[in-house]
Structures are given as structure tokens and as C-alpha cells.
Amino acid sequence: MNSSHRTARTRVMIVDPEWQFGLELADCLATSGYQAILVRSLESMIDDLGEMQPGAILLHADSYDRQLADHGAETLQAVRALCPQAPVLTLSKPAQDT
Numbered sequence: 001m002n003s004s005h006r007t008a009r010t011r012v013m014i015v016d017p018e019w020q021f022g023l024e025l026a027d028c029l030a031t032s033g034y035q036a037i038l039v040r041s042l043e044s045m046i047d048d049l050g051e052m053q054p055g056a057i058l059l060h061a062d063s064y065d066r067q068l069a070d071h072g073a074e075t076l077q078a079v080r081a082l083c084p085q086a087p088v089l090t091l092s093k094p095a096q097d098t
Contacts, residue, residue, distance in 0.1 A: 009035040011052055013086075015045050016060040025058065025091070042075050049082040057083075061090035 014027055016022030017040045021049065026036035037052055039045045045057070078087055 007032055010055040011035045011037055013039060013045060013052060013054040013057045014036045015039050015042060015057065017041060019059045020092050044051045046082070049079065051085060054086050057086050057088045058089065061092045
């Protein structure tokens with residue numbers, strides 16, 4: 001039996017339907033010691049929240065402007081009910097890469 005103690009990495013859920021931005025962000029988070037979980041839609045995010053219990057949720061806002069406007073309040077209520085401790089952040093990629 002291994003006597004060393006491994007600490008769990010903080011899970012960060014990234015919601016990005018196109019995955020391009022999400023993959024870049026997941027790589028960055030992984031190199032900083034986080035466990036990135038990529039999902040493609042708000043619906044699949046809600047389905048996975050109870051099981052995953054992420055430490056934070058990152059939404060790629062550029063892809064969700066319309067969907068968040070239509071269902072944002074419902075989505076946030078569901079997130080708060082399933083995972084009340086996780087902050088929800090919306091992110092957008094800069095127009096020019098720096």
C-alpha cells in the first residue's frame with residue numbers, strides 16, 4: 001500500500017460547444033494542476049453537475065450569448081441547486097491572440 005497522500009485536483013467544468021476554446025483552456029488549467037472537464041452544452045453540463053461536483057464552471061460566452069439570454073436564469077438556478085459552492089464564470093476569447 002502506498003503511504004503517500006495524493007490530494008485531489010480541483011475540477012473545473014468548461015462548457016464550449018465548439019471545443020476549440022475549451023481545449024486551449026483545459027490545457028492551460030491542466031498545466032496549473034486542475035482537472036478540466038469539457039462539455040458541449042448547457043444541458044449536458046446540468047446532467048453532469050451532480051456527479052462531477054466541480055470547483056468552478058466556465059462558460060464560453062461567445063458561443064452562448066443567445067442560449068444564455070433565453071435560459072440563463074433557469075440554468076443558474078439549476079447550477080445553484082446541484083452545485084451551490086461552484087462559482088460560474090463566463091469567458092470570451094480576445095479578438096486578437098496575445
